[in-house]
Structure formats: structure tokens, C-alpha cells
Amino acid sequence: MANSLWSDFLSMTTPLAQAETVFQHCWDHWQPLAKRPDLQPELKALSALRRRLRARLFSIAVFGLVNRGKSAVVNALVGEARLEVGPLNGVTQKPQSLLWRPGPGIPWQVRLIDTPGLNEVNGEAREQLAWEVARAADLILFVIAGDLTQLEYQALLELRTLHKPLLLVLNKCDLYSEAELQAIREQISRHLGWVSPQEILTVSACPKPQKVRTHWPDGRVTLDWERPAPQIAALQSQIVEILRTEAESLLALNGLKRLERLQTQLWQKQWQYHARHLEQWGTACALGKGVAVGLAPLGLDLLLAPLLDSLWVLGLGMRLRLPWGSLRRALEDLGRPLLLNGMLLLLAEGLGTWLGGSWGNSLLGGVVAGASLYRLGSLTPPLLSRWVSEGFGLGAVLRDLVGSKELAAKV
Numbered sequence: 001m002a003n004s005l006w007s008d009f010l011s012m013t014t015p016l017a018q019a020e021t022v023f024q025h026c027w028d029h030w031q032p033l034a035k036r037p038d039l040q041p042e043l044k045a046l047s048a049l050r051r052r053l054r055a056r057l058f059s060i061a062v063f064g065l066v067n068r069g070k071s072a073v074v075n076a077l078v079g080e081a082r083l084e085v086g087p088l089n090g091v092t093q094k095p096q097s098l099l100w101r102p103g104p105g106i107p108w109q110v111r112l113i114d115t116p117g118l119n120e121v122n123g124e125a126r127e128q129l130a131w132e133v134a135r136a137a138d139l140i141l142f143v144i145a146g147d148l149t150q151l152e153y154q155a156l157l158e159l160r161t162l163h164k165p166l167l168l169v170l171n172k173c174d175l176y177s178e179a180e181l182q183a184i185r186e187q188i189s190r191h192l193g194w195v196s197p198q199e200i201l202t203v204s205a206c207p208k209p210q211k212v213r214t215h216w217p218d219g220r221v222t223l224d225w226e227r228p229a230p231q232i233a234a235l236q237s238q239i240v241e242i243l244r245t246e247a248e249s250l251l252a253l254n255g256l257k258r259l260e261r262l263q264t265q266l267w268q269k270q271w272q273y274h275a276r277h278l279e280q281w282g283t284a285c286a287l288g289k290g291v292a293v294g295l296a297p298l299g300l301d302l303l304l305a306p307l308l309d310s311l312w313v314l315g316l317g318m319r320l321r322l323p324w325g326s327l328r329r330a331l332e333d334l335g336r337p338l339l340l341n342g343m344l345l346l347l348a349e350g351l352g353t354w355l356g357g358s359w360g361n362s363l364l365g366g367v368v369a370g371a372s373l374y375r376l377g378s379l380t381p382p383l384l385s386r387w388v389s390e391g392f393g394l395g396a397v398l399r400d401l402v403g404s405k406e407l408a409a410k411v
Ligand SMILES: Nc1nc2c(ncn2[C@@H]2O[C@H](COP(=O)(O)OP(=O)(O)OP(=O)(O)O)[C@@H](O)[C@H]2O)c(=O)[nH]1
Pocket: 065, 066, 067, 068, 069, 070, 071, 072, 073, 084, 085, 086, 087, 088, 089, 090, 091, 092, 093, 115, 116, 117, 118, 171, 172, 173, 174, 175, 203, 204, 205, 206, 207, 208
């Protein structure tokens, strides 16, 4: 699809509709290859991603070190003690998700994913799982329970590289006075440099039980331990605000970014699958071009060479079943190498004529023409996924989403 058509399309539709159209193009493209065993993992992931987008399922990962109250935060958000909470490190051993209805008028299904603590003893594999969840999530809640430790600081720096919206949740605020909380927030803000003290959300997901004295009508006085209600409103309203204003763009953006990664993997495999044939075909094309340019009359050979290079790009596209839109991008990317090929040919022919007249011209011209086509083939694999991204409209929609001001401020 031409660029102008894409921009018309982008201005008319919502981010999710755009993302769904791109997914549909990719899906239609890969469906004929659904039975290829080597593509199964990526095609399964593509199918799951498409289902999630269609279901409007927004994922929130709850992330942090052990014992910070991550599971308690999830319980407080859903309003029920659904996940196990406990004083020992490593209570949560694997990611667990709960569906959450955050309030009326929000058309999104929200999945809260609790993750194992990052620094659990001998928990490297579980930490890995937690990172995978964070990478797949649309929003990350990073739970802390006091001033930042070195590990938390490093994890936050790493999370920032995912370019996802992140809410910093300071839990267990019942253990601190208002002045202490303010001091902690200011200290964290100073250390991080990219979050203001007001942006750090203070909550108490599972406050410490307190002694409650009850005076009964018969004059008895009893003393009981009672757990105060969780204080989670600040976090809840912030999430609802994000869901109201940005969920659609975030869902589309995250889905498309993951699609882009899948596409790269799929095209790498596709290239490997065809590598032997492509190699043989590339060599035959290079030889054919060399002979044709060598035999063509002077002048005509200079026109023939770029024409044959372009035909080679077209042939490659047809062999790999590239979408038509990607050929335009391919020719754009290969513009410089094509120009360089032309200049090298001109030089070689000049040198050949000087050294050996018309025979020298044909011989040297033919060799350089063949070698330059061969070189084009070696430039192609790393560029393939970019060409296809453009062909499916993925690149244009991603640029549009990342360029949108409100989102750029968040991610
Ligand atoms: N005082 C206080 N304690 C809390 C609060 N939230 C959680 N806790 C306590 O902190 C401990 C750890 O809570 P969890 O929710 O299990 O912590 P977690 O981060 O999920 O821990 P792992 O699953 O081990 O990584 C429990 O004993 C909770 O009762 C809170 O707001 N205030």
C-alpha cells in the first residue's frame, strides 16, 4: 500500500483498528505456511497475540523484589484475598494472573499478573519468568516498600529500556509517618531523576493488624486484633485514568512491537529455509548478469546492469513471497548499493578499455557486473524484516503511535 494511502488510513481509524488490520495482513501472509514445523513457535505466538488484541485484554504486570507486597497489591486491587500472601521471601513461585473489572464504563478486560520476586534465593529461572511477563505487559506496576535498594534501582533502569508505562508503587505506607513517606518519595525521585515525588503512589495493600478495643452493651471490654482496610485508591484511580485515556494506544503499540519482533524471527527462519536455493539462484543470476553485460554493446550494458539488478530484487521478492509494498522499500534501501554498482561498472569498463580495448571492456565489465549483483544478495538478509514491516503497514502504524505526543510522554 502506498505511503499516502497509509496516512489516510491512519488518520481515519483508531490505533486498535490499525493494529488489527496490520495483524490481519501478517496473518493472511503466514497462513499458507502454517504447517511448517520450524515456524510453529512464532506462528503460535502470533495467533495468541492476535487473540489478545481482539479480546481487548489489557495486561498489567506487578513487578518488584520479594516481600514488597506484590501479591497483596493484586488482592487489594481485585478486592479479594485471591493470591497467597506471606511474610517469607518467595511466597509467589510462578506468575499468576487474575481478571479484574476496574470499574463501570471501562470497555477493557484487565489481566493483573503477579510475578515472583526478583531477588529470591536460587530463583534465577523464576526471575527470568518475571522479566518475560514484564516484557509482554502493557503497563508495569513496580512495587517497593521503602527507599530504593541497589537491586531495585538497577531493575528500574532495565525496565525503562522496555519503553513501557510504569507506575512506581510505594507499599506498606502504614509503617511510616506522613513526614517519613515524603522524605522517602523525595529521596527516590532524586535518585531516579525521571519521576517526581508526587508520581510515586503510596498505598497500603495489607496494613498491619491493629488492636481494637470494643465496649459491649453489657459493660464488657474486649481487645481484638483487626486488619484495617487496604488503602489502594491512589493506585486504582491512576490505573483507571490510564485505561480511560491510553489503553487503546498502549495495547496497539505493545501488540505491534511484539509483532515486529516475531516478524524478524519469522523472516530469519524463512531466509534460512530458502538459503541453499537462494544461494544457487543468486550465483546463477550473478553469472547471467556478468555474461549479459559483457556481451551487450557499449552503452547498452550500462542500462542493462541496473535493470537486471532491479529484476533480481523483484525475483527475490517473488521467491520469498514478500508483500508488494515491501518491494518499494527494498528498492529504496538498495538505491545506494545500486548506484555504487553502476559507478563501479563504469570505472571497470573504462579501465578495461584502457588495458585491453573492447575485449578488456567486456571482460572487466562482465566480472564487476556479476560480482556486484552477488554483493547485493549478501546485503539483503538483515534488511528483510524492515522491508516486510513496511509492506504490511507495521512500520507506518508504529511510527504514528510512537509519534503521538501523549504516548511519547508515557513510554
Ligand atoms: N504493614 C504492611 N505489611 C504488608 C503490606 N502489604 C503486604 N504486607 C506484608 O508483607 C508481606 C509480603 O507480602 P506479599 O504480598 O506476600 O509480598 P510479595 O512481594 O508478593 O512477596 P513474594 O511473593 O515472596 O515475592 C506479608 O507478610 C504481608 O502481610 C502493607 O501494606 N503493610
